[in-house]
Amino acid sequence: MxxxxxxxxxxxxxxxxxxxxxxxxxxxxxxxxxxxRSHGDGTSGPATGGPGATWGTQARAAEECKDPEKQTLSPSPDDGPTIDAIKNRKGEKRKLVVGVDQNSYRWGYRDPNSGGDAELEGFDIDLARRIAQDILGDRNAVQFKAIPTDQRIPAIEDGRVDMVVRTMTINCDRVADVAFSAPYFRTxxxxxxxxxxxxxxxxxxxxxxxxxxxxxxxxxxxxxxxxxxxxxxxxxxxxxxxxxxxxxxxxxxxxxxxxxxxxxxxxxxxxxxxxxxxxxxxxxxTEYYGVAMKKDADDLVRRVNQILVEWRRDTANGWQWSYDQWLSETLGDDSAKSEPPAPQYLRKS
Missing domain, CATH: 3.40.190.10 (Periplasmic binding protein-like II)
Known part of the structure; x- marks a missing residue:
């Protein structure tokens, strides 16, 4: 689709x-x-070799998919095995590992004029820090991994990252490979x-x-x-x-x-x-950005959806604040056209 x-x-x-x-x-x-180079088959998942049973299964799943932005789990603040594993990391490794971009202006980038170490900043970076704050109690407890566009899904599937927050459009091809949160941006x-x-x-x-x-x-x-x-x-x-x-x-x-x-x-x-x-x-x-996670990370998907609900409601340091801070200069002061739709949670398991 x-x-x-x-x-x-x-x-x-x-x-x-x-x-x-x-x-x-x-x-x-x-x-x-x-x-x-893409394989030219119109899919946006990672290359997995020649046509076979796996590709056929994914192709059928994509063909049957409707409204992919609604194919997510209902929000929950509860921990589960995926979140427990993140919390149980020791020492310096006790961080949320997030795949991001580092050269998308105002989304995830390093401002050369910011001084110091030119830390990553932008709309997606704000969201990643918000998730880290909720799960680990520290907005700085996040390890950012810069990944190319074509490595977003492989990085999730290989376990190199816990999630990807990188202007990633929710679509049916990708829903066959990874789990998405509810939409957090419309474009x-x-x-x-x-x-x-x-x-x-x-x-x-x-x-x-x-x-x-x-x-x-x-x-x-x-x-x-x-x-x-x-x-x-x-x-x-x-x-x-x-x-x-x-x-x-x-x-x-x-x-x-x-x-x-x-x-x-x-x-x-x-x-x-x-x-x-x-x-x-x-x-x-018309399409929507979502946070991408492993297909079986149900507890993490539910937790991120809960965080997104709260982020949208937060009038002090939430979605609108981040939009005003990073995107109003390039997209205009009126954020209405960029706001995601009211979330629907049609995925049951």
């Missing part, structure tokens, strides 16, 4: 010189890291291109253009499906995929691609980093 079509207006803002160093480092990574796919580009949006002006997406992203699987269904402009080239979304901005700056497709929330942040690019057209999907 792919994201439902809905046009939602988002605006980018001016450039921010503070991110120049981040972009320069991203150029270095883009040149040194091998380009990650949609959107196009980013140079201001001087003749591209006007997700339409026929993309014909023959090179489009960059992150490997394993919803953007890539959506474009693949649209090409299969005849909705993508003819001749649009999807051959450029990268490990991290910011690498797409670098390739756009280098002139290696004509456009970038990513979540509108991220696209707005990237437009804020570079005054020569802008959002083109409206968002052409």
């Amino acid at each position: 792919h994201a439902r079509r809905l046009r939602v207006s988002l605006k980018g803002w001016g450039g921010v010189g503070a991110m120049a160093l981040v972009c320069a480092l991203a150029v270095l990574f883009a040149l040194l890291l091998p380009m990650a 949609g796919q959107q196009l980013l291109a140079p201001k001087s580009s003749p591209i006007t949006g997700y339409n026929d002006t993309l014909a023959g253009k090179k489009i960059c997406t992150a490997a394993g992203s919803t953007a890539f699987s959506t474009l693949e499906q649209d090409r299969e269904d005849g909705r993508l402009a003819p001749g649009a080239d999807l051959g450029t995929t990268v490990p991290n979304q910011l690498d797409c901005l670098v390739r756009l700056q280098l002139g290696e691609v004509d456009a970038v497709v990513t979540d509108g929330a991220l696209a707005a942040s990237q437009a804020a980093q570079d005054p020569t690019v802008q959002l083109k057209g409206d968002a052409f999907t």
Whole structure:
């Protein structure tokens, strides 16, 4: 199942010189890291070899999935085996291990102008610290692990992280592999291109253009499906995929691609980093970010959902405060279009 079509207006803002160093480092990574290639089958989970029983099971689960943002467990403040294991870690290891991004401006990034160690900060970082505070009683009892876009699911399945809080869209392909919390943010796919580009949006002006997406992203699987269904402009080239979304901005700056497709929330942040690019057209999907965890970590899923309920209610240091702090500059003061829907908990076990 792919994201439902809905046009939602988002605006980018001016450039921010503070991110120049981040972009320069991203150029270095883009040149040194091998380009990650998707298998082109429209799935967003990890590569597990050739077609077989496992792939078939996941494909059927994705096909049967409806409203993936509702396929989560009801909230509970109770501990369970997964939370007990986290709490029983000793010494310096007694931390919540969270997979995050470190180069998504305003979401999870290191501000080079912040001084000191340039600690991770942003909207997703606030949420990760809130979860650590609730489970371990210390908002700093969290170990952040920076992971590429295409490694989010493998990192969970391999046990390298307890959860991923990294602008991760809930969709049916992923629900077959990991468990998600209720949504904590609403966004949609959107196009980013140079201001001087003749591209006007997700339409026929993309014909023959090179489009960059992150490997394993919803953007890539959506474009693949649209090409299969005849909705993508003819001749649009999807051959450029990268490990991290910011690498797409670098390739756009280098002139290696004509456009970038990513979540509108991220696209707005990237437009804020570079005054020569802008959002083109409206968002052409609606989707939701969720916290991803292991498939069988029921107690942790329920606990995170309980935390999200309280985070939304907290008028002093909750969801709205984090939005105002990090995202209002790039997405606008009105947070209504970004608020997640009232949660529904349709998963029973």
